[in-house]
Amino acid sequence: MRNNPLQKRTLTLNHLxxxxxxxxxxxxxxxxExxxxxxxxxxxxxxxxDEGQLGVLLALNSLGYLVACSFTSALSKRIGIKWTGIAAFASMTLAGVLIYAAKSYLFLSASYFLMYIGNGMLEIGLAIMAARIFTKNTGTMMNLAHFFYGLSSIVAPLIAASMMGWHLSGGGELGWRGMYLIMLSLAVxxxxPSLRGKFPEERHEAAEHVSYRELLRDPIAWLIVAILSFGVVSxxxxxxxxxxxxEKAYGWSMGDASGMLSAFFLFFTLxxxxxxxVTDRIGYTLSVMIFAAFSGLCSLAAVLIGENGAIxxxxxxxxxxxIYPTIMAMITKRYPKGTDTAITFTVTLMGIASVIGNLLIGYVIDFVRGQFEGRGSAKGQILGLQAGYEFIALLxxxxxxxxxxxxxLLRRRGEVV
Structure with missing residues (x-):
């Protein structure tokens, strides 16, 4: 029975x-995103x-993400990872409807908050699914899974910019509200396949060796949190x-600026x-150290060079x-008998850092701009935006x-991953 071809075919279909x-x-x-x-x-x-209010909006989004991170792992153990993923997709679709209906800053903030609850549930859920499915060549498969995030990210700004300009039969434009409604409806x-698929359950629950209390006392766990937080916020x-x-610093059109964001995600995806x-070959820790330094130096150079260095x-x-998929692979190797717990611990604390990071970026821009108001608002705005992006590079x-x-630390212990 164990070699039954029908059973093998069923397993292959389920894996697909x-x-x-x-x-x-x-x-x-x-x-x-x-x-x-x-x-x-x-x-x-x-x-x-103003930029400060935008920072608050984005921070509230991160707070919704954080709230989701705090309960998603427990929810997946209660109702299963399958239904947790379905709930995440459904909440994102509902958020699209509410964003479309938003007529005030408060309503928009609440709708975005819900969308990021869905995003947080989805990120934790996908990380748990991937950790259970990709048991071999983990670094490669994690990066391949996250490649699809980058793939949609390449076209997302261009599609969004194009869709907002679509003309409706009534003579108006689709706008950002209609664009969000259509794009988030894709979450259905x-x-x-979620309804049809059979998801693997966690196999180490009965003999799990990692608890939140142990992670709180583990300096390596905190360093992983710091690495992931700085990298993801950036x-x-x-x-x-x-x-x-x-748009504001160089006077680019929405199409050109969106094209540069798409170019960012092209490099990102490739x-x-x-x-x-490469991460599997040279090690996860060394890989992240090299890649993060490269990214920070490129962003810093782009600001210092000016418009000619925008590429x-x-x-x-x-x-x-x-960085993100490699850290997820690092966690699965570092905590093989408590991966769900370690992922939830790390990503939840990363969510806190995202709230703080988005607030800081917005207020760094406003603070620097405020210091130069007497020298002309245009110059102050440019200097503020440059300071904000330098802060992103610093992260x-x-x-x-x-x-x-x-x-x-890991090398001293002989535990480098």
Missing amino acids: LLLLVVFGGFLIFGFS NIKGPAIPRMQADFSL LPIL ELAVGSWLVNFL ARLFLGP LFAVAGAGIAP ALLCSGCCLVLYM
């Missing part, structure tokens, strides 16, 4: 369905928001602020496609891309520095 959910989930995740770049300037204009699609900040920066085997904003994507460099500390 699980891959469709994971890869499709990352596609949807990429769309939901990165269509906001072209939309944010329009939201800002519609609701007359991965629900279909990564996500590009999707939130690059289009805004290029890095995840081709650098996964370096895109090149930086090649360095920042492998990537801090990610690399923390990884160096982790590498030295």
Whole structure:
């Protein structure tokens, strides 16, 4: 019976369905995260928001993400990872409807909050699914799964910018509200293979050797949190602020600025496609240290050179891309008998860092701009935006520095991964 061809075929079909959910989930995740770049300037204009209020909006989004991280692992143990993923996709679809209906800053913030609850549930859920499915060549497969996030991220800004200009039969434009409604409705699609697929359950629950209390006392766990936090905040900040920066600092059109964001995600996606085997070969810790330093230096150089160096904003994507999936692979190797717990611990604390990071970026821009108000508002705005992006570059460099500390600590113990 164990070699029954029908059973093998069923298992193969189930594995294909699980891959469709994971890869499709990352596609949807990429769309939901990165269509906001072209939309944010329009939201800002519609609701007359300053950069500080934008920072608060993005921080509230991160708070929704954090709330989701705090309960998703427990939810998956209660109702199963299958239904947890379905709930995440459904909440994202509902958020699209509410964003479409938003008529005030408060309503928009609440709708975004719900969307990021869905995003947080999805990220934890996908990480748990991937950890259970990809038991061999983990670094390569994690990067391949996250490649689909980058793939949708490449086209997301261009699609969003194009869709907002679509003319409706009534004579108006689709706008950012209609664009969000359509794009988030795509979250319904991965629900279909989810309903059919059979998801693996955690195998180490009965003999789990890692608890939250142990992780809280583990300096390596905290270094992993710091590395992931600095890297991810730097990564996500590009999707939130690059289009805004290029439009206001250099006077680029929405199409050109969105094109540069798409170029960032092109480098980002290619890095995840081709650098996964490199991480398995040279080690996860060393890989993240090198890639994060490269990204930070590219972003810093882009700001210092000015408009002629704008392409370096895109090149930086090649360095920042492998950080998240490689850290997820590191966690599965470091904590093989408590991966779900370790992932939840790490990503939840990363969510806290995202709240703080988004607030800081917005207020760094406002603070620096305020120091130069007497010298002309245009110059103050440019200097503020430059300071904000320099802060984004600094986060990537801090990610690399923390990884160096982790590498030295693990090497001293003979436990480098």
